[in-house]
Amino acid sequence: MGASEKTAAGVSTLPLLHLPQDILVEILSNLPAKSLVRFRCVSKFFYALVVDHGFGVMHRSLSLKLPSRAGILISISSRSSPAYYTINFSEQNAQRPGMLQANRLAYLDSEPFLKGSLLRSSSDGLICLSKPNGDVVVCNVSTGQRISLPRIQFHSPHRPSICAQLGFNSQSKRYKVLMSTWMFARGKWSTSFEYKHWVLTVGVDKSWREINYSPHPFEGYGSLIDSDATSVYIDGFIYSYNWLTKADPPSFHIVAFEVGSESYSLIPFPAEVSLSQEYPLVGYLAPFRDKCRDLLRDFALLQVDGGRLAIVFVRKIGHLSYMDVWTHLSYMDVWTWEISKECWEKITMIIPLEESIDIPHRFLRYTTNHVGEIVLLCINRERFSILICNLKSEVWRQFDVGGVEEFPTLCPEDVRIYRIMDNVFSLE
Template sequence: MSTSVKTAGVSMLRNPPLLQLLLLLPQEILIEILSQLPTKSLVRLRCVSKSFCTLIADHGFGVLQRSLSLTLPSRAGILISISARSSPVYYTINFSEKKPWRPGMLQANSLANLDSEPLLKGSLRSSSDGLICLSRPIGDVVVCNVSTGQRISLPRIQFSSACCARVGFDSQSQRYKVLMTACQRTRRRGSRQICFEYNHWILTVGVDKSWREVNYSSLPFYPFDANGCPGYSDTSVHIDGVIYQYNWLTRDDPPSFDIVAFEVGSESYAFIPIPPELPSSSQIHSIDAFGEKYHYSGLVLRNFALLQVYGGQLAIVYVHKIRHLYYMDVWTWKKSEERWGKMTVPIPCEESRKIKGFEYVRYSTNHAGEIVLLCINTEKLFILVCNLKSKVLKTFDVGGVEFPICFPRDVRMYKTMDNVFSIE
C-alpha cells in the first residue's frame, strides 16, 4: 500500500468535511484506507459516526489491521509492567521513536488508562499481538487490548488454587483463545504429604460464554513451581498460533525436562526436549497421592527465557557471567530437523559493566527479532539489544519511568504491537 493512501487517511481524520466524503467511498476502498491508520487514530474515528464505529469494530477489519501491523516496525514495541506493593504500572517503548537530540535514550510511554483499572491488578502472565492476559489466584482472568484499552473479564472458575492463563491466536477461526491451568493443593488423608491436582480449561474470546474443561492427564504439563505457584519468573511465548512454555514437573527418573508446544487451533500439544547442555541440577522431589515421585527444576525456572527470534524461531536465552564478563547463550529450535542449535554472544566490557550494576534482567524481542534485555535496579532501566545475525549489541537508557518507593516486586516485558482487534 502506498504512503499516499495513509497520508490521505490522516488528512481526512483532521478534516471533518473530508470525513463525510470518506463515508461515500466504496466499502473496499474505505477499508483499505482505514487499515493503514494507527490504532490511536482508529479509536478516535469510532466516535465520529455509527458507520465508522461499526466498521472498525468488525471482526474482519480487526483481523486485516492485525495482519498489516505484523509487517510494520512502526506499529511494534515492547510492553513493560512494573509491580511493587500497589497496582502494576504499564509502559510501552517503540524502537522507531528514537530522538536524534537524545542519542542512546528511549522514551517509555505511560499507559495511564491501564494503571488505574482495578481489574488489571492481577499478575501479567501472557501476551500475544498486543493483547495481554492477567490472572489472579482466586480465578479472575482479564484479557486487555493494550492499544485500545478495551478489556473484558472472563467467566470465573470456582476453585481454591493457583491459576495460570495464557493467550494465543487461532489462525483457523481467527480468534484468540485462553488456556487456563489450575493447580489444586491437597493433603492426603492421615498424612502431612501435600500433593497437587491439575486441571485445564480453554475459552475462545468473544465466542464462548463459559470455559471448556479439557483432559490432558495422559501427557500433563505444569506451568508451576515446586510449591504449586506460577512464580514471578515463569515464561511463555506465542509464535504463529503455538504457545510455548516450560514443563516444570516430570515423572521421569532421572528427570528430562521439556517444553510444551500448545497448538491453539487444534487445542493439542507436543513436547520439545530441552537442550542437553542446559543444567538442571537444582531439583526438588515430591511424592504425590499415588506414591509417584516428581522432579522440579528450580534453576531452569529462574534463569532461562523462551523467546521468538528472527525468522520466527523458538529460542532459549540465558545470560551468565564468566569472571568479569557476561555472555549470552542462545539455543534456537531447528523445527524441520528437530534439534537445537547454539550460539554464544560475548557482551563487551562496557556493556558487561553496565549489566553488573543492575539487580536482575528480563528478556523479550523487538520487531526485528533482536533480543532485548531489560536491566532493572531501584533507580533506572537500561536496555541492551542484541542482533543474532551480526552479533552487534546496542545499548539504550530508558527515560520516563517513575519508580516505586520500594524495590519492584515483579517486572515483566513482552513484545507488543498496534492492534485494533475487538475482543468482545
C-alpha cells in the same frame, strides 16, 4: 469484509468521501489503533468498520509487518499499584537524542481490576491478567478495551496456583485463553497435587471448557505452572516449561500447546544444559521447587528471527587479564529449536557493551522486537537501559530509557517486559 460491507452500503457518510469502499478500508487499515478508536465517533460507518472482526484481523496482519506499530510493554507490579509503560523503538526522548522514551499507560494504572492481578501472558498487543481467586481479564493495550472472563469456581479448601496464557487461533481468527491450575489434594497417607486445564475462546464462549490436557505428570514437589514460569506464543502455539519429576534425575521439557486443536506435544530441553556444570541448578537439585523456579525464570523463552522458538540465558565468567586483573565478562547463550531437524542449535556471544559489566542476571528481563532481535531490559539502582542483539550479525545496540518514574530496585522480580504491537482487534 462481510459485516463491514453491509454496514457501509447504507450509510450516507461514504458518498461524501468520494472514495471507493475498498480504498477507504485500505487507508484506514494502515492507521494506528489510537486514531481508529477516535474515528469510531465520526460516523456509524467508521464505528461499524473499526469494531468489525474482519477488519481487526486485517489490521492485525498489517501490524505484524510495520515497525512503527511494534514495541514493548514494561510491567511494574509495585505494592501500592501496578505501573505500565510502552516503548516504541522509533520514538526517542525529545530532550536526550539516543534515549528511548517510555510512555505511561495511565488508563491501565487507574483500573481497579489491575490491583492484585498478575500479568504473565501477552499476544499481539493483547494482555492477559489473572488473580489467585480465578478472575481473568483480557485487555487490548492499544485501545484500552478489556473483557472480564467468567470465574472458575474451585471447590477446594486450598488456594490454587493458576496460570492463564493467551494465544491466537489462525483458523477461527479468535484469541483463546489456556487456564492451568494446580492445588493440593491431600490423601489418607500422602499429599499429592491435582491438575486441571480449561480453555475459553474470547468473545465467543460464555464459560470455560475443561480439556484433557495432561503434560504435567508431577510428583512430590509440585508444579511450575505458576505465575513465575515463562511462556511465549508463536504462530498458533503457546510454549511453556514443564517439569517432569518421574525421571531420575528429573528432566525438563517444553510444552507446545496448539491453540487451534487444543492439543500438545513435548520438546526436550537442551541436553547440554542438564549435563553441564555451568547450569548447576538443573539435574539432581531440580526437586527443590524454589530453585527450579528461579532457574526457569532466568532461562527465557522467546520468538526470535524467522519465528523460531529460542531459549536465552545470560551468564558471567571470570577472566584473568594479561595484567593479572580479574574481570568478569557477560555471555549470552541462545538455543534455537530447528523444527526440520528436531534439535537445538546453540550460539554463544559476548555482550560487548559497557552495560554488560554490571548486569546481575536476576536484574535482566527478556523479550524480542518486531524483527526478532533479542531485547534485554537491564535494571539497576539508577536507571533502566535496553540492550538489543541481532542474532544474524551479532551486533549489539544500547539505549537508556527515559520516562520511567519508578525504579523497584528492591524487588526486580516485579518488573516484566513483553513484545506488543498496535492492535485494534475487538474483544467482543
